[in-house]
Amino acid sequence: MSDTSVQGEDHVVFREVSKSYGADALAVNRLDLAVRRGEFLTLLGPSGSGKTTALMMLAGFEQPTAGEIEIDGRRIDRVPANKRDIGLVFQNYALFPHMTVAQNLAYPLRVRRTPRDEIDRRVDAMLDLVQLPGLRDRRPDQLSGGQQQRVAVARALIFEPSLVLMDEPLGALDKQLREQMQFELKAIHDRLGVTFVYVTHDQTEALTMSDRVAVFCDGEVQQVAEPRALYDRPETSFVAGFIGENNRLPGVLSARGRVTLDLGQEIAVDAVEGIAPGERVVVSVRPERIRLLDPQGRAEVELSATLREAIYVGDHLRLVLRPDQGDPIVVKAPAETGRAERDAGTEVRLGWAARDGRALKP
Template identity: 55%
Template sequence: MHQSGSNGDSGMPFVRFDNVQKSYDGRTLVVKGFEMDIEQGEFITLLGPSGSGKSTVLMMMAGFEQPTHGEIYLNGNPIKKLPPHKRGIGLVFQNYALFPHMTVEENLAFPLQVRNLSKSEIEKKVKRALDMVRLSDFGHRRPAHLSGGQQQRVAVARALVFEPELVLMDEPLGALDKNLREEMQYEIKHIQEDLGVTMIYVTHDQSEALTMSDRIAVFNDGVVQQLATPEELYERPVNAFVAQFIGENNRLRGDVISMNNQACQVKIPNGDIITAKPVAVGQTGEKSTLSLRPERIVINPEQGVLSNIFDAKVEEVIYLGDHLRTRVSVCESDEFIIKTPNAEGHPNLQRGDTIRIGWSEEDCRALDAS
């Protein structure tokens, strides 16, 4: 079944991956039955650990790799047999791939020259692209005389200069330092929104994916584990891998001892029983991983308000400016994290203290055992 994403009134998506598989050796599939529909103007991120298949999907879209099975459609047309230069797709990679012997303007003019545009049209489009990435005064410089961030801006401008409808980016900010990386995330997102261009972006950095994307496809072992909005992925992960990969997460393991549609009870090895929301567990007797976000833990809860209340021993308190990060021992875990906003009236916690903590069953998701 395809993940939704229609293009206008035609009902046909702008990009469609139809049961796409890829194997390099004829035995091992690095991409397994990949299906996704992408709307025009969407910012889609392929997120996952190294070797999960996300870059292979991007390379197949670009035409540098061929699917072993299945078809890819762009604007309703199959493109599997179309060579890369005829797909009209903008590309940005981590290494920028700028021509070192050309100036910035010459780098931007190149994709227009190969499309046989007139000299005046090329000058107009190059100027517009430079303005877009705030490099109007750098056109006569060579790439070697630019900073890493400026080189990346040129690479983005070159991908957009011929006004493609689709741009692919593979770890484009991987070589930049943290502050510049964050600045470029917002810049790329704003350019994408202003132009209305469709973007498929590959990264292994989950905060980058959450910041930039309309929807995120979380990959593991060649399979999309979940495709959803950033909020949906964070708040409602469908399995233990997604819960662990997106954001920080407390994990507890145990056996399901009772269940109905609204709630289940999971007994952890020390005998504590936790009430949770059943998401990816089938029946009683099954093992389950419980997923719980650190900011959903309440310190010193009122009695009777929350379904899960336990005594916890404070192991470590770290002051992080806008919030406190407290590590406690509870429910057989000594790596249980609580995040609390640094607001007035915050409890004064010391290492070795015993405190009461609690959480609601809605915030505790019972997932698969893996």
């Protein structure tokens, strides 16, 4: 593979990149984003958030309205797509149906005039990498969806690009195969050290596979961080709500580290920078961070609530509770939670650590 030994330096850079389709359709707004060499970066967001448009501009299939895109320090936003030497994998795989697996893999090498013996060597090596030895003579319609996906990945890698772009490549697979392929793609990335830029709207997929995740909303990046930091310390209310499930408790920041909730109680929180006392906030708390307190139990933050329903989900109970005021609160409790605490109408006390309540701008 191409030399990716200088891991950590910027491989791809977007500088003030915008893309509009007419006066009222701004798909990407002044994007500043750096992709480190050798990392697995995922562009995550809902439909219409700008993530795929950003990827297509990097691939060369869309032209920026403004700004610059660089690869290895060289501006490429006006370079034709076929001159960028980037590996591409799409949701529909885009395999040639009349060609065998070996012919599909050989195609990028043939157009680069690679010698025949080198082509044969690389095809065999790629089939071993994606765990498809012995299938070189099959056509795409003789393969399962997962096998077709592996062939598409192998074809994107076979000419040894330093950068591979993937647009929802697992979207057509069923849940079990999709989860299996997440781990396989991550293993391939770890083995080769190539830079991956990956687009998905699936939060679990992004958290599972990525070194870092860039969360898009309305054409702008809300936050770029490692998966654990993104989940535990979201910087915006959108990120907190889009990455996993969260409870939202509205209130007012009364002093640094304290919020007076609308339901009348003052609690300790972890507040993001840039919020002044007196401003409205939303306190985000993950359901798995909230626990049911024993009669003598204590926590840094405590609330009383009434159980509305308990749903058995296998490894945990999903409890929906109503505090004295405000919206319902969801708690993920251990499945062995006592019988009495599963009955609707039961009065319970909830508790969590102050650091687990994140005060964000609404």
